[in-house]
Amino acid sequence: MDLALCLDVGGTKIAGALIDRKSNSRFGISIPTPIESTEATVAAIEKLIKDLLDKAKSIGKVKGIGVGIPGTVRYPEGFVVTAPNLPISNLPLKQLLEEKFKLLVRVDNDANLAVLGERYFGKARKCNDVVLLTLGTGIGSGLFLGGRLYRGSTGTGAELGHMIIKANGPLCSCGARGCFEVLASGVALERLAKDLVKSAKSSVLVELAEGKISKIEGSLIAKAARLGDKQALAAFAELSFWLGIGLANIANIFNPELILISGGLAEASDLLLEKAIKIMTEIALEPNGSMVKVEVAALGQKAGLIGAAVLVFQV
Amino acid sequence: MDLALCLDVGGTKIAGALIDRKSNSRFGISIPTPIESTEATVAAIEKLIKDLLDKAKSIGKVKGIGVGIPGTVRYPEGFVVTAPNLPISNLPLKQLLEEKFKLLVRVDNDANLAVLGERYFGKARKCNDVVLLTLGTGIGSGLFLGGRLYRGSTGTGAELGHMIIKANGPLCSCGARGCFEVLASGVALERLAKDLVKSAKSSVLVELAEGKISKIEGSLIAKAARLGDKQALAAFAELSFWLGIGLANIANIFNPELILISGGLAEASDLLLEKAIKIMTEIALEPNGSMVKVEVAALGQKAGLIGAAVLVFQV
Numbered sequence: 001m002d003l004a005l006c007l008d009v010g011g012t013k014i015a016g017a018l019i020d021r022k023s024n025s026r027f028g029i030s031i032p033t034p035i036e037s038t039e040a041t042v043a044a045i046e047k048l049i050k051d052l053l054d055k056a057k058s059i060g061k062v063k064g065i066g067v068g069i070p071g072t073v074r075y076p077e078g079f080v081v082t083a084p085n086l087p088i089s090n091l092p093l094k095q096l097l098e099e100k101f102k103l104l105v106r107v108d109n110d111a112n113l114a115v116l117g118e119r120y121f122g123k124a125r126k127c128n129d130v131v132l133l134t135l136g137t138g139i140g141s142g143l144f145l146g147g148r149l150y151r152g153s154t155g156t157g158a159e160l161g162h163m164i165i166k167a168n169g170p171l172c173s174c175g176a177r178g179c180f181e182v183l184a185s186g187v188a189l190e191r192l193a194k195d196l197v198k199s200a201k202s203s204v205l206v207e208l209a210e211g212k213i214s215k216i217e218g219s220l221i222a223k224a225a226r227l228g229d230k231q232a233l234a235a236f237a238e239l240s241f242w243l244g245i246g247l248a249n250i251a252n253i254f255n256p257e258l259i260l261i262s263g264g265l266a267e268a269s270d271l272l273l274e275k276a277i278k279i280m281t282e283i284a285l286e287p288n289g290s291m292v293k294v295e296v297a298a299l300g301q302k303a304g305l306i307g308a309a310v311l312v313f314q315v
Numbered sequence: 316m317d318l319a320l321c322l323d324v325g326g327t328k329i330a331g332a333l334i335d336r337k338s339n340s341r342f343g344i345s346i347p348t349p350i351e352s353t354e355a356t357v358a359a360i361e362k363l364i365k366d367l368l369d370k371a372k373s374i375g376k377v378k379g380i381g382v383g384i385p386g387t388v389r390y391p392e393g394f395v396v397t398a399p400n401l402p403i404s405n406l407p408l409k410q411l412l413e414e415k416f417k418l419l420v421r422v423d424n425d426a427n428l429a430v431l432g433e434r435y436f437g438k439a440r441k442c443n444d445v446v447l448l449t450l451g452t453g454i455g456s457g458l459f460l461g462g463r464l465y466r467g468s469t470g471t472g473a474e475l476g477h478m479i480i481k482a483n484g485p486l487c488s489c490g491a492r493g494c495f496e497v498l499a500s501g502v503a504l505e506r507l508a509k510d511l512v513k514s515a516k517s518s519v520l521v522e523l524a525e526g527k528i529s530k531i532e533g534s535l536i537a538k539a540a541r542l543g544d545k546q547a548l549a550a551f552a553e554l555s556f557w558l559g560i561g562l563a564n565i566a567n568i569f570n571p572e573l574i575l576i577s578g579g580l581a582e583a584s585d586l587l588l589e590k591a592i593k594i595m596t597e598i599a600l601e602p603n604g605s606m607v608k609v610e611v612a613a614l615g616q617k618a619g620l621i622g623a624a625v626l627v628f629q630v
Contacts, residue, residue, distance in 0.1 A: 072600060081602065129468040146465055152570020153444040156603055159567040164598070166493075167481045167560050176563070176598045178481075245482050248491070252474040253568065255467020283479070283491045285387060287396065288471055 001026075001060030004312035005052050005103075007045060007067045008110060008304040009033065011085030011137075015301070016048045018056050019309035023121040025302070026059050027052070038087050045093075046100060053101070064104035065097060066308025068113040070140065075155030078107030084138070084173060106311045109151075110134075112158065113307030114297070115142030116149055118260055120310045122298035129256040132297060133160065135243075135265035138173070139181040145254065161185070165245050180249075183242040186218045186264055192238050193221045196231035204229035222268040236271040243272060244279025251284040251292050262297035269296045316341075316375030319624035320367050320418075322360060322382045323425060323616075324348065326400030326452075330616070331363045333371050334624035338436040340617070341374050342367070353402050360408075361415060368416070379419035380412060381623025383428040385455065390470030393422030399453070399488060421626045424466075425449075427473065428622030429612070430457030431464055433575055435625045437613035444571040447612060448475065450558075450580035453488070454496040460569065476500070480560050495564075499557040501533045501579055507553050508536045511546035519544035537583040551586040558587060559594025566599040566607050577612035584611045 001020055008015040010033060017028040031048060034040035049065060056062045071083025078094020094107040115124070115132035124130040128147045134140040139161030143150040151157055161181035162174050169178025170191075182188060194216055197203045205224035209215040224232035250259055261269060273294060281289045299306055316335055323330040325348060332343040346363060349355035364380060371377045386398025393409020409422040430439070430447035439445040443462045449455040454476030458465040466472055476496035477489050484493025485506075497503060508531055512518045520539035524530040539547035565574055576584060588609060596604045614621055 074602075129472075145460060146463060148461060150461055152603070153572040154570055154602055154606060156600070157444075157568060157570025159570075159600055159603065162567045162600055163478070163564045164480055164560050165482055167484075167557075169482075174600060242482075245479050249478045252477045253472060255469055255472025255474075257468040285471070285474055285477055285489060287387075287389075287469055288467070288474065291469060 002313070003056055003060045003062050004309035005049060005056065005062050005065045006305040006308035006312070007048060007065070008113075008301075008308070009045065009067065009069050009086065011035070011070065014044060014048055015305060016052050017305045018052055018059060018062075019305060020060070021313055023306045023309060025305070027055050033086070035087055038091065041087055042091075042096065046097070049097070049101060062103065064106065064312040065101065066113070066312040067093065067097070067105070067107045068110035068304040068308055069093070069107060070110045072156045072159075073107055073109045075108055075151050076106075077155070078105065080107070081156060104312065106308070108308075108311060109140070109142070109158070110304045111140035111142040112149055112151060113142070113311065114262060114299075114303035115144045115260070115307070116310045117299050117303040117305070117307030118297050119144050121306050122303060123260055123295055124258055127258050129254060130258045130260060131160070131250050131254055131256045132260040132262060134263035135185060135261060136263035137186050139185045140263075143254070160246070160250065163246070163249060165242070165249065180242070180246045184239055184246055188242065189218055189221055189235055189239050189265070190216060193232060193235040196234055200231050203231055205232045218264055218268070222271060225271050236268070237275060240272050240275035241279060243276035245283065247276055247280035247294060248283035248289065251280060251288040255288050256292055259292060259294045260297040261294065262300070262303060266296045317628070318371055318375045318377050319627035320364060320371065320377050320380045321620040321623035321627070322363060322380070323428075323619040323623070324360060324382065324384050324401065326350070326385065329359060329363055330620060331367050332620045333367055333374060333377075334620060335375070336628055338621050338624060340620070342370050348401070350402055353406065356402055357406075357408075357411065361412070364412070364416060377418065379421065379627040380416065381428070381627040382408065382412070382420070382422045383425035383619040383623055384408070384422060385425045387471045387474075388422055388424045390423055390466050391421075392470070393420065395422070396471060419627065421623070423623075423626060424455070424457070424473070425619045426455035426457040427464055427466060428457070428626065429577060429614075429618035430459045430575070430622070431625045432614050432618040432620070432622030433612050434459050436621050437618060438575055438610055439573055442573050444569060445573045445575060446475070446565050446569055446571045447575040447577060449578035450500060450576060451578035452501050454500045455578075458569070475561070475565065478561070478564060480557070480564065495557070495561045499554055499561055503557065504533055504536055504550055504554050504580070505531060507550040508547060511549055515546050518546055520547045533579055533583070537586060540586050551583070552590060555587050555590035556594060558591040560598065562591055562595035562609060563598035563604065566595060566603040570603050571607055574607060574609045575612040576609065577615070577618060581611045
């Protein structure tokens with residue numbers, strides 16, 4: 001049986017899997033990401049690959065290695081320019097792994113792989129024009145345009161999280177002001193909720209956080225909102241507004257048939273999407289705003305691994 | 316000789332040409348656009364086509380008709396959804412012309428045709444990833460991505476002019492607030508200059524406009540700026556800022572090798588581009604901001620006609 005050896009390198013964990021041509025995971029494993037040094041991260045990646053290669057011997061033949069990185073990756077070189085949550089920058093990761101394992105290696109941005117996974121085995125099957133947003137701590141994106149993954153001329157495009165939607169707005173981690181990411185990500189939700197509870201007389205959210213504002217984070221805010229907490233609901237309402245602006249831009253720029261939402265905030269889609277879609281439809285030109293579907297992605301955290309397999313088998 | 320019969324329908328004039336496979340115009344003509352009714356506009360288009368077909372008899376064989384429309388066009392249907400400066404909406408123009416002339420007809424957005432013209436016969440030859448902006452009264456755009464024109468799933472994408480870059484900003488003609496177009500187009504320049512001269516003690520610009528603020532428009536503002544007029548220079552400086560934000564978004568979203576500037580404001584590129592590029596480079600992620608070239612398009616007003624010929628001959 002042909003296998004793709006797939007890795008999804010995150011800021012907290014590295015997920016690995018042996019995946020067959022039908023996207024079935026034949027073996028999966030996950031380890032914490034060592035982030036004390038570049039060497040430690042690379043060593044962990046190599047160790048996981050070695051373990052998966054050993055495991056694969058009893059299952060089938062490894063056709064290649066696919067790796068997703070949460071950052072800017074030059075493609076097809078597989079050169080990691082930067083990865084904000086990892087101690088990796090300017091690293092020729094594909095070359096390193098090819099030399100070490102003498103196998104075909106593809107290294108790509110994780111959101112690119114996620115949209116590829118959804119396109120071939122998830123919510124976007126047979127779609128020609130799909131934009132996927134990963135709404136987590138930050139905002140990543142993958143573009144599947146005209147029937148193909150679109151990466152840009154050096155493979156470092158599709159940075160929709162750093163599209164400026166409010167010039168002179170709040171400072172983003174990238175150094176610019178008013179990026180989509182700083183206004184509509186998990187970090188934005190936290191900032192909004194923390195600001196709102198400060199002036200609240202009573203707050204279910206603060207109770208849930210055991211009185212500690214510093215403990216307020218995404219899943220607590222969602223929980224409080226579902227319990228009817230005013231500030232938590234207001235934070236989601238404002239987040240929905242910014243998400244709606246971003247969706248309107250995506251509809252006008254790409255005119256996709258489908259926009260998929262994944263990442264941690266997808267779990268709060270009940271609190272976010274209805275209002276965001278309403279705003280998008282009001283703002284975007286016709287027919288772009290009314291014809292596009294906005295849905296939660298199907299594959300969840302596995303999308304990146306499955307997309308890595310697609311990339312390995314496509315070659 | 317094979318000919319493409321090409322039309323570029325604008326709000327003030329309709330340009331027509333017979334173009335050969337090497338992009339040479341064998342015959343050109345231009346008439347004012349009647350805008351009193353849909354019927355009048357369509358009749359003028361049909362009359363121009365008929366005249367060009369008559370003229371073509373002595374030159375060569377017409378392989379098809381290509382028409383550029385400044386508006387939202389569903390492609391490949393050639394159905395004009397809206398065209399803000401023309402009395403045309405929800406019009407199956409391609410179908411109408413095919414039935415009338417029994418020839419192959421392609422109707423597309425004018426900026427799509429312009430980027431196609433520049434890609435095959437202008438500044439963007441051999442480029443795979445190019446974004447063209449038409450900076451005129453409004454802002455249009457054409458996307459040539461991964462070696463192909465990208466139109467979106469219903470052909471109505473590439474509306475970069477209506478990408479929101481300043482949420483809750485000034486009201487755009489599309490009904491949304493803070494679009495790229497309302498901040499960085501010719502109309503924006505006029506608005507900025509008119510606001511600035513109101514509080515000025517002396518103004519070369521107002522002198523050039525013979526004392527009438529209502530007479531202030533793009534080319535006068537450029538003239539005044541080149542004469543050192545403070546308010547005109549300030550208007551261009553602010554316009555450059557907004558153009559820089561838009562360029563940064565384009566660099567981050569598409570990672571193109573080239574961004575081409577065309578339209579009326581391209582004639583003021585000496586007053587605009589240097590600062591806009593500086594701002595783009597400061598804001599966009601690396602390597603997207605530093606690797607992209609921003610240049611004035613080569614074909615000027617002919618780009619749309621030449622692009623229409625490319626479309627006809629490509630089929």
